[in-house]
Amino acid sequence: xxxxxxxxxxxxxxxxxxxxxxxxxxxxxxxxxxxxxxxxxxxxxxxxxxxxxxxxxxxxxxxxxxxxxxxxxxxxxxxxxxxxxxxxxxxxxxxxxxxxxxxxxxxxxxxxxxxxxxxxxxxxxxxxxxxx
Numbered sequence: 001x002x003x004x005x006x007x008x009x010x011x012x013x014x015x016x017x018x019x020x021x022x023x024x025x026x027x028x029x030x031x032x033x034x035x036x037x038x039x040x041x042x043x044x045x046x047x048x049x050x051x052x053x054x055x056x057x058x059x060x061x062x063x064x065x066x067x068x069x070x071x072x073x074x075x076x077x078x079x080x081x082x083x084x085x086x087x088x089x090x091x092x093x094x095x096x097x098x099x100x101x102x103x104x105x106x107x108x109x110x111x112x113x114x115x116x117x118x119x120x121x122x123x124x125x126x127x128x129x130x131x132x
Contacts, residue, residue: 021082023053023060028080034109035065035092038118039072043104047096047122053079053110055086062093069103087113089132094121105130 067075
C-alpha cells in the first residue's frame with residue numbers, strides 16, 4: 001500500500017501550482033499593467049521587454065510588451081487573460097544584444113497593485129529578469 005501513497009502526494013503537489021492560462025492583446029478579462037521607467041539619465045531602453053502574470057489560481061506565459069520605455073515615462077498596457085487574474089505577482093524579462101542594453105525600471109503596477117522596483121536590468125549580460 002505504501003507504493004500508492006507516493007503518487008497521491010505527487011498529485012497533491014502538482015495541483016498546488018497555478019493553472020496556466022492564455023494571455024493576449026485581444027480578448028478576455030482585462031488586466032491593466034503600468035510600467036514606469038526611472039527618470040535617471042540613460043535609464044531608457046529599446047530592449048525586448050516581456051511580462052508574465054502570476055496569481056494564486058492562474059499564471060500566464062510571458063507576452064512581449066510593445067512599448068517605448070523612455071526615461072521618466074509610464075507605459076500602460078491592456079492585457080487580456082482567459083480567466084480573471086487574482087494578482088499575486090509577475091515576472092518581467094529584458095533581452096537585448098546591441099547598444100544601450102541597460103534599463104532602470106522604477107515600478108510596475110498590475111490591476112492597481114503597485115510594486116516598487118528601482119533596479120537596473122541588463123547590467124549582467126543580454127538577458128535579465130525580475131520576479132515579484
